[in-house]
Amino acid sequence: MVQTAADKATREVLGPTLARLVREGLDIVCVDADLGYSTSAVKFGREFPERFFPIGVAEQNMIGVAAGLASCGKVAFCSSFAVFAPGHCFDQLRMAVAQPRTNVKLFASHAGVVTGEDGASAEALEDLALMLSLPSFKVLFPADAVECEQMIEAAARTDGPFYIRSLRPKTRILFDDAHRFELGKWPLMRDGKDVTLIACGELVKAALDAAETLAGEGVDARVLNASSLRPFDHGALLAAARETGAIVTAEDHFIHGGLGGLVSQALAAEQPTPVEFVGMEGYGTSGTWKQLLEHFDLTPEAIARAAGNAISRKSR
């Protein structure tokens, strides 16, 4: 783990990574709905204009066109903000991508309450729920830009539908270049035996900070990065439940239908364990991203508090 690299937004790596992969021989195309400047897709478009298709502000069309491109052998990427894709084009994702399993990769940026000043309409808190409801989609949410780049590469090199969720603000780099992302594996960020903090996205850093605080109080917290939501790391989850006996989930998304829901469902079936939830329960509002994390209690303090509650519920 490194603490030195400059902060970087996960959305910044899309265009440059796709361009590198085409240089390495992949048959990638990219469809853009007037947000390529913000998702960095235009950097791909600059280098490979013939592979870049602007289609205007038309997300439903974007997904349909991508599916058609994919049906002819292309690795079809498309990008937008998470409120618009999947938000604006869910049926297209369901019919043209999920059911026929076309090779479409949706990269969404500006997810979560950290989108900030634009306010509730722009803050996607339901995109993971939507995408997790489509069984053939792999659903990924990187904790930093290093992991994000590797996810894009994994998506490009693996046949079938992928959803990658990225964020607007520049966040801390947690991994060094030696890190290798593996589908369905949750990186162990810190080991511990008293409680497990399972976080995704920018809240992985908050969970690490919470673990630090808890250590000061004599609580030994394990931290898992649930960056691969589907496939899901059952092995790591069940081991955490068995070995630490208490779980906290933390996510910048509605708890219902997100990581909290996913973890509880798996534990209820296989290893009932006390779970506490840190996440969103209502819509967001305008503010800076750091203010909003505080305002909605998506903080190290909230995670540490939830850990205390989960531990106190362990059966003695």
Added chain:
Amino acid sequence: MAQAPSVSSEELQEVARNVRRSIVRMTHAAKSGHPGGSLSSVEILTALYFRVMRHDPKKPSWPDRDRFVLSKGHATPLMYSVLAEAGYIDRDDLLTFRQLGTKLQGHTIMGKPPGVEMSAGALGMGLSFSLGAALAGRLDGRDYHVFCLLSDGDSQEGQTWEAAMAAGHHCAANLTAIIDRNHIQNDGYSDYQRFDDEGQSPDRPGGWVMEDNHTANIMNLEPLADKWRAFGWDTKRIKGHDFDALTTALQDAREDDEQPTVIICETTKGKGVSFMENNPDFHGKAPSDEELTQALQELGFEE
């Protein structure tokens, strides 16, 4: 203000200048927001609220009011500034825009503050909503009119054309769509066609990314008037910063009792602030301290 007041052209110019001042100040204070597409529609909203619409800031829920629906819901600096000039909200509140706890959210929220008719921020949704409000008026025998402001981007969403088709089909004469045709959107330029050179085809098909990473020819909308006409709309194309042209077209549209009307307004994105004019960078970027000073000077204000 049960009837639209008759306001002189000088007074309208003055309102527009104040609105522009608020737009640059609000985005500067918020360090974010959308000045470009707010500045391009200043005359449109000023004409509506100060000359054409029947409305009363004291009674924002008055059932017989004319409705203004902002489909391009990112143009909140404009929406709130005009509501402040028209007396719906306090001018002093404008600088709370986009801050934690404010009523003045980044994108519009229905009824917040009173006078905002619809929640928006996702493009393409305003015309359907406006058609619904127009159909309700006809059903209830009320003679109000619904005006909906659309953008280039709105005109690319399928839903806008579904609503256009339905409005033509239902002969919703009490509905008027106004298009702020500034030819610039998020990534760059919609197309290369202007009012003056209608019909000229783009340099090459499709869109492409230019040296500065802006996209050219994102989605060509022309021939736009023909498209609306084909959907059963009375269609006008005017210069969108010209109060006389706006007033005539809007009042005619309000009187038309046969068809819905669309007014395509040729505008300049960022109008009134030289370095924002036709500059895609200021679609969603706030002015810096120095830029604010320059903008206020250009608008003829001291500070």
